Amino acid sequence: MSNLEVLNTRSPEQRTSQALDSVETTKANTFEASEHTSPHGSRAIKEREAHKLEKRLCRLMGQAIVEYDMIEQGDKVMVCVSGGKDSYALLDILIKLQKRAPIGFEVVAVNLDQKQPGFPADVLPRYLASMGVKFHIENQDTYSIVKDKIPEGKTMCSLCSRLRRGILYRVADEIGATKIALGHHRDDMLQTFFLNMFFGAKLKTMPPKLVSDDGRHVVIRPLAYVPEQDLIDWSQHKEFPIIPCTLCGSQENLQRQVVGNMLREWDKKFPGRVQNIFRSMQNIAPSHLLDRDLYDFKNVRATGVSTPGGDTLFDEQEFKVPSTLDAFGIKLEP
Numbered sequence: 001m002s003n004l005e006v007l008n009t010r011s012p013e014q015r016t017s018q019a020l021d022s023v024e025t026t027k028a029n030t031f032e033a034s035e036h037t038s039p040h041g042s043r044a045i046k047e048r049e050a051h052k053l054e055k056r057l058c059r060l061m062g063q064a065i066v067e068y069d070m071i072e073q074g075d076k077v078m079v080c081v082s083g084g085k086d087s088y089a090l091l092d093i094l095i096k097l098q099k100r101a102p103i104g105f106e107v108v109a110v111n112l113d114q115k116q117p118g119f120p121a122d123v124l125p126r127y128l129a130s131m132g133v134k135f136h137i138e139n140q141d142t143y144s145i146v147k148d149k150i151p152e153g154k155t156m157c158s159l160c161s162r163l164r165r166g167i168l169y170r171v172a173d174e175i176g177a178t179k180i181a182l183g184h185h186r187d188d189m190l191q192t193f194f195l196n197m198f199f200g201a202k203l204k205t206m207p208p209k210l211v212s213d214d215g216r217h218v219v220i221r222p223l224a225y226v227p228e229q230d231l232i233d234w235s236q237h238k239e240f241p242i243i244p245c246t247l248c249g250s251q252e253n254l255q256r257q258v259v260g261n262m263l264r265e266w267d268k269k270f271p272g273r274v275q276n277i278f279r280s281m282q283n284i285a286p287s288h289l290l291d292r293d294l295y296d297f298k299n300v301r302a303t304g305v306s307t308p309g310g311d312t313l314f315d316e317q318e319f320k321v322p323s324t325l326d327a328f329g330i331k332l333e334p
């Protein structure tokens with residue numbers, strides 16, 4: 001695989017960072033060249049990459065927490081841990097940030113053992129104990145309820161996750177949690193955005209912070225800015241003991257997979273596009289959309305005063321192609 005192909009399989013941040021690395025590599029001295037060839041050298045490179053990834057994960061999570069005021073002094077944060085890569089990474093990075101945060105907050109990991117056949121009940125308690133984190137395992141046989149209610153061959157995820165949500169809210173009450181942290185990442189949010197648009201005719205996604213539907217808890221998504229590929233890499237580096245979610249035999253939402261593939265394909269062909277879509281969700285102009293509830297179109301009147309944000313009417317809009325990637329020899333399609 002060429003350098004360019006390697007770069008194109010990664011997220012924009014990783015491509016930029018890798019591209020920078022390759023520039024650094026060309027400047028490498030003889031000592032660095034020997035580093036590449038010896039086993040000790042390749043271990044050092046891996047460690048350097050892992051260190052960079054850890055820094056990026058801490059930065060992105062810290063930024064999301066600060067920008068959305070997710071965690072306050074004295075909070076008790078209940079981290080929902082499923083045994084998947086995302087929730088392991090969420091817990092891992094949040095504990096790192098907790099140690100250096102200027103405010104004090106507690107972290108409690110909670111896992112719901114849904115009694116799926118073959119669920120390795122010892123894996124999470126062993127891992128959480130080894131981390132030295134406070135944890136609670138809630139045992140509830142939602143598997144039997146879901147199997148009983150959903151006809152054979154139909155997807156069980158919707159009922160399963162609704163039951164799970166209700167139980168986790170109750171546990172949050174019982175342990176006195178003030179925030180519930182979920183492991184959804186940037187790409188989950190983008191997929192949900194497109195699924196809502198394609199099948200629900202709505203512009204909406206999973207927000208980074210919201211009030212739970214029982215009105216009693218604040219749910220936060222500290223991984224909101226983190227691309228999924230970074231979590232895959234971190235999970236491999238940390239060798240998290242992954243427990244698959246499909247032990248129940250249900251299939252993952254097919255449409256979500258299709259949209260996920262569409263985004264990955266775009267990211268490969270048009271570097272920067274996926275991150276731009278994400279940024280667009282943070283940069284909304286209600287006056288330039290069509291929602292009459294969000295903008296008072298009825299009272300739009302000529303004021304005689306020029307408006308910088310007003311419509312440029314007949315002008316063709318120009319879009320800037322990111323030049324940074326050009327500089328690294330990555331060809332951007334028109």
Ligand code: SF4
Pocket residue numbers: 116156157158160161245246247248249250251252
């Ligand atoms: S895959 Fe199984 S455990 Fe996971 S949400 Fe769907 S039904 Fe529930």
